[in-house]
Amino acid sequence: MKFLEVKNLCKEYGNINAVDGVDFFINKKEIFGLLGPNGAGKSTIIGMIIGLINLTKGEIIFEETNNKINGWKENIGLVPQDFALYWDLSAEENIKFFCSLYGFKGEELNRRVERALEFVGLSSVRKKISGQFSGGMKRRLNMACAIAHTPKLIIMDEPTVGIDPQSRNHILNSVKQLRNEGSTIIYTSHYMEEVDDICDRIAIMDHGKIIAEGNSEYLKSLVSDQNIYSITINNKSCDVLECLNSITGVEKVVVNDNEIKCSYLKESNVIEQIVSNLSKRNIIIENIKNETPSLETVFLSLTGKKLRD
Missing domain, CATH: 3.30.70.100 (Alpha-Beta Plaits)
Known part of the structure; x- marks a missing residue:
C-alpha cells in the first residue's frame, strides 16, 4: 500500500530549480532513505512534505486519498537536524510541551510523556535540565519530542550527527522499532552504513532530481559488474x-x-x-x-x- 506518494514535485526559486520533477512513493511501515550531497534538494522536499515550503507544482498524496497537508499535519513527527528543544526546561517538560500541541492533556498526556521517555532511555533523567545533557542525550530527547503524539509519518533528518556510538546504536534500533510498531519513516543521513543497515528502500538525489532508487542491493548492482x-x-x-x-x-x-x-x-x-x-x-x-x-x-x-x- 502506498502510504505517501510524490508526483512531479517541483520547487523553483527564481531561475533555480531546487526540486525538479521528483517522483517517488513510500509504502506503509517502510523506512525510506533519502540521500544526496549538500544542495541536492532533500531539505526542500522535506519542507514541502511537512507544509513549511509551498510547492511550485506537483502533488503530495497522503494515504492515497488526502493531498491536503493542512488536514494531515497532526500525523507527522519531525526530528530535525538542528535541536528543537527548550534548554531551560527538563526532558519531561520538553516532551510534555510538544505533545500538548497536538491536543493531549491530563492523564493521556502524562502517559505519552512517560512512554516517550522510556522509549529513548531518558526516564532516569526526566527532571534534568535539557541544556545540561550530552549530545547523545539531546538527540534522543529530540526524537522523544517528535514521537510522543504517535505520528503515522516520522521524518528524521540527520538524527545521529555528532554523537557517541552507544547513542547512535540506540537511535538506530529505535528507528527499527518504530517501523515495527507501525510508523512510516523518511530517513536522511550522510552515514552510508546507517542507511544501508536500516532502510528498506533508498532514493539518491542530485541537482534536484532522483537519479537512482531501489533497495541497497539493487543500488550496489548499478556501479559494477x-x-x-x-x-x-x-x-x-x-x-x-x-x-x-x-x-x-x-x-x-x-x-x-x-x-x-x-x-x-x-x-x-x-x-x-x-x-x-x-x-x-x-x-x-x-x-x-x-x-x-x-x-x-x-x-x-x-x-x-x-x-x-
Whole structure:
C-alpha cells in the first residue's frame, strides 16, 4: 500500500530549480532513505512534505486519498537536524510541551510523556535540565519530542550527527522499532552504513532530481559488474597468479604477501574452483571474504567525488 506518494514535485526559486520533477512513493511501515550531497534538494522536499515550503507544482498524496497537508499535519513527527528543544526546561517538560500541541492533556498526556521517555532511555533523567545533557542525550530527547503524539509519518533528518556510538546504536534500533510498531519513516543521513543497515528502500538525489532508487542491493548492482574475494593464505606459492587467473570468470588477481584480491564477474560461480585450485597446490586458506560495493561507493559513483558547499 502506498502510504505517501510524490508526483512531479517541483520547487523553483527564481531561475533555480531546487526540486525538479521528483517522483517517488513510500509504502506503509517502510523506512525510506533519502540521500544526496549538500544542495541536492532533500531539505526542500522535506519542507514541502511537512507544509513549511509551498510547492511550485506537483502533488503530495497522503494515504492515497488526502493531498491536503493542512488536514494531515497532526500525523507527522519531525526530528530535525538542528535541536528543537527548550534548554531551560527538563526532558519531561520538553516532551510534555510538544505533545500538548497536538491536543493531549491530563492523564493521556502524562502517559505519552512517560512512554516517550522510556522509549529513548531518558526516564532516569526526566527532571534534568535539557541544556545540561550530552549530545547523545539531546538527540534522543529530540526524537522523544517528535514521537510522543504517535505520528503515522516520522521524518528524521540527520538524527545521529555528532554523537557517541552507544547513542547512535540506540537511535538506530529505535528507528527499527518504530517501523515495527507501525510508523512510516523518511530517513536522511550522510552515514552510508546507517542507511544501508536500516532502510528498506533508498532514493539518491542530485541537482534536484532522483537519479537512482531501489533497495541497497539493487543500488550496489548499478556501479559494477564485478565483486572481489579477499583471500588470506598462510603459505605463499609462486604460482598463485597462474592458478587463479586460469579460472573462467576471474578477471584480475592481485597478490600482496599473504593477501590475495581476486576480482570476478558477479554472475560467475568461482568460489569452488578457487578453493580447489589453491588446495591442489597445498596452499592453506585462512580466510575468504566476499567484498561487494558499498553504498558509499554507489553514492560517490553516482553523484561525483567533488566536495560541494
